[in-house]
Amino acid sequence: MKVPYSWLRDIVPGLPEDPTEVARRLSDSGTYVEAIHEVGVANASNGGGEPFRIGVVRELEQHPDADKLRVAKVDVGGGELQQIVCGAPNVAAGETVAVVLPGGVMPDGLKIKPAKLRGVESHGMLMSERELGISTEHDGIMLLDTELEPGAPLAHLFAIGDHVLELEITGNRPDCLGVLGVAIEAGAAMGLDLADLAPWDIDPNAEGDVHDHVAVELEASDLCPRYMARAFVDVKVGPSPLWMKAWLARAGMRSINNVVDVTNIVMLLTGQPLHAFDADHIGGSKIVVRRAHEDEPVTTLDDVERTLDPEMLVIADAERPAVIAGVMGAADVEVTGSTTRIVLEAACFDGHSIQRTSRQLGLRSESSSRFEKGLDPYSPELAMGIASRMLVELGIARLVPGTIDAQAPGGLQERPVFDMPADLPARILGIELGDDDIQDTLDRLQFRAMRAGDSWRIEVPHARMGDVTRPIDVVEELGRFRLAQIPSELPPIRTHGARLTDHQRLRRLLEDTCAGLGLHEVVTYGLVAPGTAESLGNAEETVLRLANPATVDHAELRTGLITGHLEVARRNHAAGERDVALFEVGRIFFAAPAGATGHDGLPRFSSERDVLGLLATGSLGGSRWDLGDGIPADYPAVAGLVASILAATGIEARFEPIPNAPEWVHPGQTAAVCAAGSGEVLGWVGAVHPRFAAAHGVEADAFAAHLDLHAIADARETVHRFTPFSEFPPVVEDIAVVLADSVAGGDVLIAAREAGGELLEHVEVFDRYVGEPIEAGHYSLALRLTFRAPDRTLTDAETAAVRAAIVASLEQRFDAQLRG
Structure with missing residues (x-):
C-alpha cells in the first residue's frame, strides 16, 4: 500500500519533513515500511x-x-x-x-x-x-x-514533490488500509496529536428524498451485514482538480473523472471502498443485494464478460447485476460525462466471500484487496459522510435528503468492552507502565479507557474490533510501542552439552547398521492417495484424512511404508536398475480411538509410530565382476538382514508364523519377527504378494520387512548381562523328518525348541527335499540340533534322550515320520 507522506502530515501536523524516523517507528510498532520513494520534484x-x-x-x-x-x-x-x-x-x-x-x-x-x-x-x-x-x-x-x-x-x-511510504499491511490490520488508520499509528508512534479535522458529514442541499431515486432490498444479509445508499442530483461530471489528480497519482491510482476520483480518494483515506451508480441506468430504480444466479453473465468495467455462480454476491437492479460486490462494477451503470444523477454505495461485505469471488474470477481490484481482509461494519458511515461532503463542497453534485441504511437482522456487531487487570501490562511486558502512559497510548489509538479500581475499563474502537477482543490484546498494543524499553538479557549458558534421547540413539543405530549392511536409505512422502490405507488392511475409521489436501494423490497420512517403497522400486526398475535394497526409518499415522487422551490429559487425535522398513528385489549387493550376481534377494536373505539389524540392538531375533497374514503378503513366506527373550512381536518379514506388487508397478519378486522402533526399544535390555561361554564342547546331530505339505517349517522349529529344553542350544533347518522316495503331498525337512551344557560334557545317553523327546513331540504334533 502506498501512502503519500504529505497526507500523513496533513492529519498529524507535528510530523517532521523527513519521513525516515517516522518510517522507522512505524516499522518497529508493526506497520512495516518496505520503502520510501521520492516522487515529483526533488526537495x-x-x-x-x-x-x-x-x-x-x-x-x-x-x-x-x-x-x-x-x-x-x-x-x-x-x-x-x-x-x-x-x-x-x-x-x-x-x-x-x-x-x-x-x-x-x-x-x-x-x-x-x-x-x-x-x-x-x-x-x-x-x-x-x-x-x-x-x-x-x-x-x-x-x-x-x-x-x-x-x-x-x-x-x-x-x-509538486512528495515522499511516498510503501507499507506492508498484515491481514489482521484492515484499519491501516486507509491513510487515516496509518496516521493514527504514526501519531501514537511519535507521540503526536491528530489535527482537528472538519466534520465528516454535510447537510443535504437538494429537495426531495432518497427513496424518490432508489430503493434497496437486502436479500443476502449473511454476505452483506450493512448496505448504505445516498442520492445526488445536478451532477457535473468532469476532470478533477489538479490537487486531486496529484493525490491519486502519489497513491498509485489514475484519475478517471471527478465523481469516481472522490470515491477513490475516500477509499484511500478511510480504507472503505465506495461505488457510484448512474441513477438513470438503474433498472426499476431498485438495488437488490443478492447472490448471483447460476451461470449469470455480467460485463465488468474492463469490458470482459464474466460468468457468476450462486456463491458470489452481486449488487443488482430489477433487471441485471450492476456490480460484482466488492470487486468491480458493471459497464451498464458506470458514471460518464452524461450522468446527472448518481446513487452512492457504501457497504460492508463478507471478506471470505469477496476473496473467493476475486480468486474464482481471476479479478483483483483495490476494493477487493480491502474487503477480503474484513472491514468493520461502521466504516461505511464514515466514508459516506466524507464523500458526501467532498461532492457538495467541490460543486460536483447536490445531496438529496435521507440515507438508506439496510442492516442484517440483529443489527451491527457491538464494539468489545471488557476489563483489563491494572497489573497485567507490567506482568506480561516486564516493565512498569504508569497510568498516564497507558491512558496516553490508548487515547492516541482511539480506545476509550478508564481506570476503575484494580482494572481498566476498555472500549475498543470500531476499526479494531477484529483483532482486539481480550485484555492480552491491549497489552500487545501497549507493548509494540515500547519494544525498545523492554530489557534484553542473554540466555543462560548451559555447561553441559546436548544429548540425544534414547529414541534418537536407537534410530541412528538402526540407520548406521542398515547402511553398513549395504542398504540404501530413502525418504518417501508421508501423504498417500485415498484407499492406500485400506489396501494395507487398515479399517477406514483408523485413517487420518486431510481436510484440504493440496492434490488428490496426497489426501491421507500413510499407515505403512510399503507402498512408498514399491514406488521407489518401480522407478528404479523403469530406469533399468533391477537390484534394489533399501531402508527407511519413517513415521506412520493412525486415528486415535474416540476419547483418547495424551500424557498431559488433553484430547489425542492421532497415534504415531516410528518404524523401520526394508525392501529388496533382484540381488543383494548387485552384480559385480569379482563377486558374480550377488546374493538373491529372497526370504532367507531378508530374514538374515533383519536378524543382523536386531543383533546390533542386542536382541536375538526369532521368526514365528503369522496366523492371519494380510492379503498383500505371501502367506507361505511371511513370518512375525519376535524377540527371542521376551517373545514380544517386533514386526514382520516376508514376500510381498505378487498381485499387490504388480498393482504398484513391480513385476519382480519383492521381499520386505517392517520393524516397530517402539517395540524394539521396549524389548532391549537397558543393562546387558554377560552370559559365560560354555567351556565344554557341543554335540551336533542331524535328523530328518517327513511332514505333510500343510505343515510350516517355522512351526516345526518352534516345537523342536520347546521340546529340547535347556540342553538344546540351537536348532536350524539346513535342507528341504521333495521327490522320490517321499510320497506325494509330503516333504522332508532336515534339522541340525546343537546340544551343550554349561557345566559338563554331555553323554550320548543325555543327547539321545533329548533327541528322542524332540522326535516324539514332532510325531505327536505334526504326525512326523523320522527318516532313517
Missing part, C-alpha cells in the same frame, strides 16, 4: 520547488522559423516577463499556466537551462500534467485557474 519543500511557479501568458507570437512552435511572454511575478518557446496546441494569451524556470530539476532528472530553440531564446518551460507526474495527460500544457496570482509557488496549489 520541493527545501528550495527545490522555487523555480516551479504559477505564470500568466501575457503575449503569444508565432515562432519565426517553426510552424508548430510559438513564443510566449509569461508573467512569473514581480512584473518580470520570461520568454518561453512552447509547442503545446492549447496555449493562448491570458491563460494561467504552470512554469518551471532555469535551474529547476524535473521529476525525471532533467535540469532546465536557458536554450535556443530554432534560433529563439527560451528561458524555461510550460508544463503538462505528465511532466509533473500528476497523470499521463500530455496533449497540452496544464491550464490553471485564471484567478491565481502569477509568481506564486506552484507548491501552494498542490504538492
Whole structure:
C-alpha cells in the first residue's frame, strides 16, 4: 500500500519533513515500511520547488522559423516577463499556466537551462500534467485557474514533490488500509496529536428524498451485514482538480473523472471502498443485494464478460447485476460525462466471500484487496459522510435528503468492552507502565479507557474490533510501542552439552547398521492417495484424512511404508536398475480411538509410530565382476538382514508364523519377527504378494520387512548381562523328518525348541527335499540340533534322550515320520 507522506502530515501536523524516523517507528510498532520513494520534484519543500511557479501568458507570437512552435511572454511575478518557446496546441494569451524556470530539476532528472530553440531564446518551460507526474495527460500544457496570482509557488496549489511510504499491511490490520488508520499509528508512534479535522458529514442541499431515486432490498444479509445508499442530483461530471489528480497519482491510482476520483480518494483515506451508480441506468430504480444466479453473465468495467455462480454476491437492479460486490462494477451503470444523477454505495461485505469471488474470477481490484481482509461494519458511515461532503463542497453534485441504511437482522456487531487487570501490562511486558502512559497510548489509538479500581475499563474502537477482543490484546498494543524499553538479557549458558534421547540413539543405530549392511536409505512422502490405507488392511475409521489436501494423490497420512517403497522400486526398475535394497526409518499415522487422551490429559487425535522398513528385489549387493550376481534377494536373505539389524540392538531375533497374514503378503513366506527373550512381536518379514506388487508397478519378486522402533526399544535390555561361554564342547546331530505339505517349517522349529529344553542350544533347518522316495503331498525337512551344557560334557545317553523327546513331540504334533 502506498501512502503519500504529505497526507500523513496533513492529519498529524507535528510530523517532521523527513519521513525516515517516522518510517522507522512505524516499522518497529508493526506497520512495516518496505520503502520510501521520492516522487515529483526533488526537495520541493527545501528550495527545490522555487523555480516551479504559477505564470500568466501575457503575449503569444508565432515562432519565426517553426510552424508548430510559438513564443510566449509569461508573467512569473514581480512584473518580470520570461520568454518561453512552447509547442503545446492549447496555449493562448491570458491563460494561467504552470512554469518551471532555469535551474529547476524535473521529476525525471532533467535540469532546465536557458536554450535556443530554432534560433529563439527560451528561458524555461510550460508544463503538462505528465511532466509533473500528476497523470499521463500530455496533449497540452496544464491550464490553471485564471484567478491565481502569477509568481506564486506552484507548491501552494498542490504538492509538486512528495515522499511516498510503501507499507506492508498484515491481514489482521484492515484499519491501516486507509491513510487515516496509518496516521493514527504514526501519531501514537511519535507521540503526536491528530489535527482537528472538519466534520465528516454535510447537510443535504437538494429537495426531495432518497427513496424518490432508489430503493434497496437486502436479500443476502449473511454476505452483506450493512448496505448504505445516498442520492445526488445536478451532477457535473468532469476532470478533477489538479490537487486531486496529484493525490491519486502519489497513491498509485489514475484519475478517471471527478465523481469516481472522490470515491477513490475516500477509499484511500478511510480504507472503505465506495461505488457510484448512474441513477438513470438503474433498472426499476431498485438495488437488490443478492447472490448471483447460476451461470449469470455480467460485463465488468474492463469490458470482459464474466460468468457468476450462486456463491458470489452481486449488487443488482430489477433487471441485471450492476456490480460484482466488492470487486468491480458493471459497464451498464458506470458514471460518464452524461450522468446527472448518481446513487452512492457504501457497504460492508463478507471478506471470505469477496476473496473467493476475486480468486474464482481471476479479478483483483483495490476494493477487493480491502474487503477480503474484513472491514468493520461502521466504516461505511464514515466514508459516506466524507464523500458526501467532498461532492457538495467541490460543486460536483447536490445531496438529496435521507440515507438508506439496510442492516442484517440483529443489527451491527457491538464494539468489545471488557476489563483489563491494572497489573497485567507490567506482568506480561516486564516493565512498569504508569497510568498516564497507558491512558496516553490508548487515547492516541482511539480506545476509550478508564481506570476503575484494580482494572481498566476498555472500549475498543470500531476499526479494531477484529483483532482486539481480550485484555492480552491491549497489552500487545501497549507493548509494540515500547519494544525498545523492554530489557534484553542473554540466555543462560548451559555447561553441559546436548544429548540425544534414547529414541534418537536407537534410530541412528538402526540407520548406521542398515547402511553398513549395504542398504540404501530413502525418504518417501508421508501423504498417500485415498484407499492406500485400506489396501494395507487398515479399517477406514483408523485413517487420518486431510481436510484440504493440496492434490488428490496426497489426501491421507500413510499407515505403512510399503507402498512408498514399491514406488521407489518401480522407478528404479523403469530406469533399468533391477537390484534394489533399501531402508527407511519413517513415521506412520493412525486415528486415535474416540476419547483418547495424551500424557498431559488433553484430547489425542492421532497415534504415531516410528518404524523401520526394508525392501529388496533382484540381488543383494548387485552384480559385480569379482563377486558374480550377488546374493538373491529372497526370504532367507531378508530374514538374515533383519536378524543382523536386531543383533546390533542386542536382541536375538526369532521368526514365528503369522496366523492371519494380510492379503498383500505371501502367506507361505511371511513370518512375525519376535524377540527371542521376551517373545514380544517386533514386526514382520516376508514376500510381498505378487498381485499387490504388480498393482504398484513391480513385476519382480519383492521381499520386505517392517520393524516397530517402539517395540524394539521396549524389548532391549537397558543393562546387558554377560552370559559365560560354555567351556565344554557341543554335540551336533542331524535328523530328518517327513511332514505333510500343510505343515510350516517355522512351526516345526518352534516345537523342536520347546521340546529340547535347556540342553538344546540351537536348532536350524539346513535342507528341504521333495521327490522320490517321499510320497506325494509330503516333504522332508532336515534339522541340525546343537546340544551343550554349561557345566559338563554331555553323554550320548543325555543327547539321545533329548533327541528322542524332540522326535516324539514332532510325531505327536505334526504326525512326523523320522527318516532313517
